[in-house]
Amino acid sequence: MRTSASCNTLMSMGEDTMATGIASQLRTVHEEVAAASRAAKRDPSAVKLIAVTKIVPASVIEEAIAAGQLRFGENRVQEARTKWPELKERHPDIELHLIGPLQSNKVRDAVALFDVIETLDRPKIAAALAEEMARAGKRPRLLVQVNTGEEPQKAGVLPDELDGFVAQCRERLGVAIEGLMCIPPLDEEPSLHFALLAKMAHRLGLAELSMGMSGDFARAIAFGATYVRVGTAIFGARGAAITV
Ligand SMILES: *Cc1c(COP(=O)(O)O)cnc(C)c1O
Numbered sequence: 308m309r310t311s312a313s314c315n316t317l318m319s320m321g322e323d324t325m326a327t328g329i330a331s332q333l334r335t336v337h338e339e340v341a342a343a344s345r346a347a348k349r350d351p352s353a354v355k356l357i358a359v360t361k362i363v364p365a366s367v368i369e370e371a372i373a374a375g376q377l378r379f380g381e382n383r384v385q386e387a388r389t390k391w392p393e394l395k396e397r398h399p400d401i402e403l404h405l406i407g408p409l410q411s412n413k414v415r416d417a418v419a420l421f422d423v424i425e426t427l428d429r430p431k432i433a434a435a436l437a438e439e440m441a442r443a444g445k446r447p448r449l450l451v452q453v454n455t456g457e458e459p460q461k462a463g464v465l466p467d468e469l470d471g472f473v474a475q476c477r478e479r480l481g482v483a484i485e486g487l488m489c490i491p492p493l494d495e496e497p498s499l500h501f502a503l504l505a506k507m508a509h510r511l512g513l514a515e516l517s518m519g520m521s522g523d524f525a526r527a528i529a530f531g532a533t534y535v536r537v538g539t540a541i542f543g544a545r546g547a548a549i550t551v
Contacts, residue, residue, distance in 0.1 A: 329367065330374035332541050333358070336524075340535060343525035354528055357404050357517075359538030362545050365390045371541065372398055380425075380536050382407025384416050391420055406488070406517075406536055408462045414439050418447060425450040425488040425517050425534075428463050430475060437480040448485050450517055451476075453507065455500040456492035463489065466507065473511055486515025486533070497523045501530035 336356060344351040357380040360368050368379070368390065377400050381387035384405065395401050405421040408428075414435040417424060424447050427433055440446050451473060454463030464472050469487075476482045487508045491500035501518050508516050508531075517534040519527025524535040539545065 329370040329541065333371060333374050333376055336537055336540050339525060340528065343528040347529045349528065353533060355534050357406070357534055357536045358541050359406065359520075359536050360390075360542065361386065361407075361538065363538075363542050365394060367542065368394060372401070378402045378404070380404040380406040384409070384413040384420070387420055388416055395420075404534075404536075411435050415443075418443050418445055421447050423448045423450065426452045426462060427476070427484070428452045428454075430472070433476050433480050433482055437482050440482075449476075449482060450486045450488045450515060451484055452488045452490075453504060455489045455503050456495060458492055461490065466503065469507055470511065473513075484513060486513045486517065488517035491523075498526050498530065501527050501532070505531040
């Protein structure tokens, strides 16, 4: 009896420590978002924090939800399918963002699961989304990913092709676009990319700007980010094997 009682105590201590860790890291990030907003003379409530939970298990996501976080991001449809249907059923107010590449064969799952798809980046996917949204009667909000660094290995519409692509989505496909998203090259100053994305969104009359991660969200806020996508600063490092 004694063994099992002390074992239980240890286990709940472990869980408490984890809950406190996630809650306090979330609080810290919220404070940093608010500070960066004030420094940029922006309303802190205009910057929405997306907690990025790739690789993070459902039990830890529950800790973040218990701490009041309701907006989350995943970069793989397949992984999201294993964790989120149940979490969303328990917590109907959750807003789930897809922040990784979308393939045609995952469009149906993505429309079913995500509230915001940030990675629309080619006409074929736009057409598939339009068709699936009509079929399912569900309309996730859409952002277009822009490959601001013109990196060959990276997803996203090239800056030169953005106006045409957005016009095509709007006119030919009847798909409304709310904003733009980018992932700057790892080895470049991100501010240049944030500035470019903000300029393009302004030109196109798009309200939402998803930019900034753990290492650079304060700079993204200075350039007008309305969504920042933060994983590591909330949940800790994902390990060397896992990359964006
Ligand atoms: C993983 C990921 C993030 C979060 O990155 P951190 O550096 O862990 O904050 C943001 N955006 C995208 C697209 C990601 O894949």
